[in-house]
Amino acid sequence: MPKLNDYQQFGGRHWETGVLHNYFSYRGFTAPHTGKPYSEALFMGVSGGVVMGYFSFAYTGYDPQCNILTRNTFDPLDTMLGRLGVVQNRLQTSKPEKAVANLVDILTSGVPAVVWADMWELPYNGLDFDAGMWGMFPILVYGYNVENGRVDIADRAAVTLAVTTEDLHRARARVKKDKFRVMTLEAPNPAKLAAAVSAGIWDTINLYTEKPPKGSKNNFGLAAYQHWANLLTRPNQKNSWQKVFPAGIPMYAGLTSAYSFALLFGQGVQKDAERKRYADFLNEAALILNRSELNTASDQFKLAANAWAKLGETLLPDTIAPFAEARQLLDQKHKLFLTQGGGALVEIQGINGRLAQIRAAMADDFPLDSAGVTALREQIAGQVLEIRGIEETAVEALKQAMR
Numbered sequence: 448m449p450k451l452n453d454y455q456q457f458g459g460r461h462w463e464t465g466v467l468h469n470y471f472s473y474r475g476f477t478a479p480h481t482g483k484p485y486s487e488a489l490f491m492g493v494s495g496g497v498v499m500g501y502f503s504f505a506y507t508g509y510d511p512q513c514n515i516l517t518r519n520t521f522d523p524l525d526t527m528l529g530r531l532g533v534v535q536n537r538l539q540t541s542k543p544e545k546a547v548a549n550l551v552d553i554l555t556s557g558v559p560a561v562v563w564a565d566m567w568e569l570p571y572n573g574l575d576f577d578a579g580m581w582g583m584f585p586i587l588v589y590g591y592n593v594e595n596g597r598v599d600i601a602d603r604a605a606v607t608l609a610v611t612t613e614d615l616h617r618a619r620a621r622v623k624k625d626k627f628r629v630m631t632l633e634a635p636n637p638a639k640l641a642a643a644v645s646a647g648i649w650d651t652i653n654l655y656t657e658k659p660p661k662g663s664k665n666n667f668g669l670a671a672y673q674h675w676a677n678l679l680t681r682p683n684q685k686n687s688w689q690k691v692f693p694a695g696i697p698m699y700a701g702l703t704s705a706y707s708f709a710l711l712f713g714q715g716v717q718k719d720a721e722r723k724r725y726a727d728f729l730n731e732a733a734l735i736l737n738r739s740e741l742n743t744a745s746d747q748f749k750l751a752a753n754a755w756a757k758l759g760e761t762l763l764p765d766t767i768a769p770f771a772e773a774r775q776l777l778d779q780k781h782k783l784f785l786t787q788g789g790g791a792l793v794e795i796q797g798i799n800g801r802l803a804q805i806r807a808a809m810a811d812d813f814p815l816d817s818a819g820v821t822a823l824r825e826q827i828a829g830q831v832l833e834i835r836g837i838e839e840t841a842v843e844a845l846k847q848a849m850r
Contacts, residue, residue, distance in 0.1 A: 449551060449554035449555045449590070449591060450554070450589065450590030450591070450592065450599060451473070451554065451557070451558075451559060451589040451590065454473060454559065454589040454590075454599075454601070456468075456469040456470075456472040456473045456601060457469065457601050457604065457605045457606060457607070458472065458487070458605075459487055459601070459603065460487065460603055460713065460714060460715045460785070461487065461491070461518075461603070461713040461714070462584040462585055462586070462602075462603070462713060463490075463494065463523050463524040463527075463584075463585060464487045464490040464491045464494060464523070464527075465487055465602075465603060465713075466561055466585045466586065466587050466601075466602075467485070467487075467490050467524075467527070467528075467632075468484065468485065468486065468487040468490060469559075469587050469601050470559060470561060470587055470632060471484060471485050471632075471634075471635070472484040472485075473558075473559055473589075474558065474632075474634070476634045476635065478640075479637040479640060480640070480731065480734050480735050481731075485635065486727070486728075486731065487724070488724045488725070488727040488728040488731065489644075489728055489731050490527055491518060491721070491724055491725065491728055492644060492647045492648065492651075492725065492728030492729070492731075492732060493526075493527045493530055493531060493643045493644060493646070493647040494518075494519060494523035494524070494526050494527040494647060495518070495519025495521060495523055495526060495647055495650040495651065495654070496518065496519055496647055496648065496650055496651035496654075496725055496728070497517060497518055497519070497651060497720070497721055497722060497725040497748070498516060498517070498518060498519050498520075498651065498654045498655065498667060498668060499515075499516070499517070499655070499667065499668055499669070499671045499672055499834075499835075499838070500514075500515065500516025500517075500520070500666055500667050500671060501513075501514075501515060501516075501666055501671040501672075501674055501675045502514040502516070502666060503678075503686055503691050503692075503701070505691055506579075508579075509579075510696060510697065510700035510704075510806075511691050511692055511697050511700055511701060512700065512701070512704045513692070513701045513702075513704045513705040513708070514704065514708050515705050515708045515709035515720075516667075516708070517708075517709060517712075517714075517720040517721050518713075518721055519650055519651070519654060521659075521660050521661070524585065526650075527643070527647075528632070530639065530642070530643035530646055530647070531635040531636065531639055531640065531643050532635060532636030532638075532639040533632050533633060533634070533635050533636075534632070534633035535630055535632060536630060536631045536632070536633070537628065537629070537630045538628070538629050538630070539626070539627060539628040539629070540627050541626060541627070542627075543616065543620070543627070545627075546616075546619065546627035546629070547591075547593075547612075547616075549627075549629050550562065550588065550591055550629055551591055553629060553631055554588070554589070554590070554591055558631055559587045559588060559589040559601070560587070560588045560589075560629050560630070560631065561585050561586075561587060561588075561629065561630040561631070561632070562585070562586060562587075562588050562615075562619060562628065562629050562630075563583045563584065563585055563586075563619065563622075563625040563628045564583065564584065564586050564615065564618035564619050564621075565581050565582060565583055565617075565618045565619075565621035565622065566581075566582045566583075566584055566618075567580055567581055567582065567621075568614065568617045568618035568621055569586075569600075569602075569608075569610055569614060569615075569618050570610060570614060570789070570792070571602075571604075571608045571609075571610065571784075571788055571789035571792060572784075573784075573792055573795045573796055573799065581621050581622060583621065583622045583625040585630075586600050586601070586602040587600065587601040587602065588600055588615070589601060591612065591615075592612075593612065596611045596612045596613070597609055597610075597611065597612070598610050598611065598612055598614070598615045600615075603713070603784070603785065604784055604785055604786070604787070604788035604789075605785060605786055605788075606786075606787060606788045606790070607788070608788045608789050609789060640735060641735055641736055644731075644732045644735050644736060645736060645849070648729075648732060648741075648845060648849055649849065651725075651842070651845065652842055652845050652846055652849070654667055654668055655667075655668035655669050655838070655842045656668060656669060656842060669835055669838070669839055669842070672831050672832060672834060672835035672838075673832070673835065675828070675831050676828040676829075676831045676832050676835075678691075679824040679825070679827055679828040679831070680824060680825055680828045688701065688824055694813050694815060694817070694820045695809055695810055695813050696806060696807075696809045696810050698809075698813070698820065699770075699773075699805075699806055699809040699813075700806070702762050702763055702770065703763070703773055703777065703802075705762055706759055706762045706763055706774065706777065707777060709755065709758065709759070710755065710756075710758075710759045711777060711778075711781045715785065716781070716782055716785060717752070717756075718755075718756050718759055718778070719751075719752035719753070719755045719756050720751075720752070720755035722748045722749065722751045722752035722755055723748075723749060723752040725748050726745040726746070726748040726749045726752065727745075729741045729742070729744050729745035729748065729845075730742060730745050733745070738848050738849070740844070740847060740848035741845070741848045743844050743848065744841055744844035744845045744848055747837065747838075747840055747841035747844050748838075748841050750837050750841075751834060751837045751838050751841060754830070754833055754834045754837050755834060757830055757833075758827070758830045758831065758834060759774070760774075761826050761827050761830045762774075762827060763777075764823070764826075767814050767815065767823075768814065769805050769808065769809075769814055770814070772801075772805060773802060773805050776798050776801060776802055776805075777802070779798060780795050780798045780799070783795055783798075
């Protein structure tokens with residue numbers, strides 16, 4: 448059965464932009480301004496760039512969660528493909544046999560296949576199955592062997608990831624609207640690149656400063672920083688941290704989820720909320736648009752990258768032993784997956800076990816008293832507002848460069 452034996456493209460780190468980077472690299476599609484494969488930074492910028500988004504969730508039966516968005520999530524894949532003039536060849540069926548046939552036919556033609564799969568159903572992610580949790584993301588399949596039941600996948604890690612055909616089938620079937628969808632892509636249209644880059648930059652500017660396409664303005668952009676700081680320091684406010692993430696397991700869950708979403712989710716090992724990647728995009732954009740002023744904005748986002756890294760150390764500080772250990776374990780687990788993929792699954796599961804022990808201990812042995820809780824929240828709020836100041840300057844530099 449088909450496998451692309453020459454496939455070696457594992458550089459992509461985020462689902463949407465990483466898949467495109469890997470796919471186009473394999474196909475030999477190169478960017479006109481570099482003569483090299485399109486970078487993931489470029490795709491990120493074209494898709495809508497970076498943002499700040501703040502959301503909290505508290506569902507019955509689950510720990511409360513603080514979800515920090517670091518990039519534009521409003522239809523990023525279709526947005527970047529449309530802007531770059533990429534023709535999408537999509538196939539979708541409700542029939543399992545046809546789904547396999549479509550995938551095999553694509554691989555037989557000599558190109559990898561973009562498929563949508565539930566991350567909870569793919570064993571290499573090390574997630575315990577939960578009927579109430581799912582997440583369909585694009586991954587790249589480059590081998591499918593019915594005889595031995597092996598599927599070869601490129602998905603964020605720097606190495607190949609292998610699952611069984613049964614695993615992939617369940618993951619592809621998990622959510623109806625994405626069920627058994629598969630896609631191949633044509634080359635970007637170089638004539639559309641400049642307009643695509645410009646549109647992506649304006650998306651970033653607008654999402655920082657204007658009402659978002661959906662949701663409350665307080666949840667996005669510069670306003671979201673102030674909103675988060677208020678929730679941390681005003682205990683009587685609706686959805687404050689005092690109410691949603693009180694001392695104990697809830698606060699631990701809020702700190703660790705905020706850290707994971709802001710600095711690990713879909714990212715490399717930099718722990719900077721993808722600000723360095725966006726800075727790299729702006730350096731490319733300066734060449735593409737012939738606007739050297741964009742390099743000034745790039746430098747400002749590099750400063751923001753450092754401030755985000757400091758926020759991570761503030762959320763889970765070294766001075767609080769169980770929080771410091773949790774941060775170290777989260778970082779270690781993330782790096783293990785990126786470098787070793789499924790080969791580190793046993794070690795990752797061991798880390799998950801230790802993290803579960805730390806969480807459980809928060810119920811009876813929380814490391815902060817009331818004054819300590821207040822102080823930590825205030826420190827986090829201060830760092831959040833520091834980032835806001837840096838990024839307000841960065842966004843203004845973007846505006847000036849695009850005028």
